[in-house]
Amino acid sequence: EPEVTQTPSHQVTQMGQEVILRCVPISNHLYFYWYRQILGQKVEFLVSFYNNEISEKSEIFDDQFSVERPDGSNFTLKIRSTKLEDSAMYFCASSSQGKSTDTQYFGPGTRLTVL
């Protein structure tokens, strides 16, 4: 069964460093998403992406964040200058149609630890 994959599974970085989190969505999907989950808190939407453009972003997704689909398979989330409060699980998701009733398939997540 097709699945969303994410690398690395765990990333440790120093405050102020740049990190790139990678995701490989399901191959025929066109809509891509990033969410984050701070330990003990709820899953929060960061950004949605379609047709090489951001469709919607949350207040969390400030100028320190960017997303890119550098090739036909990868979807990346870059944090330019990490802060302690960026420590969280980051989940990538993809869907085929982007509708409200569509199924989003989530990856296993990347645990980001900022020291």
Add this chain to the structure above:
Amino acid sequence: TQLLEQSPQFLSIQEGENLTVYCNSSSVFSSLQWYRQEPGEGPVLLVTVVTGGEVKKLKRLTFQFGDARKDSSLHITAAQPGDTGLYLCARSGNTGKLIFGQGTTLQVKP
């Protein structure tokens, strides 16, 4: 507000017991999804409910969407240890963006 409030936050029961978790909002939503998340993994979709009053069953899980489409419930019959996990409700916007509730952590003890 578009917040989703789930209750209870934590639930610890014995194998074989029944349970119900709730998802409430002051807003009407066009559809609602229930997810299950296990430690170290991403959420996995269980069901999508669309029509007010709709009831969907998935083996021992029964999902109900309120008539006014402001609330939903998940009922598990004869819970098993394998049901242990975090149960999340979520509503979806036009761009597919999901807004999650804070979740109900369920522990089923053998």
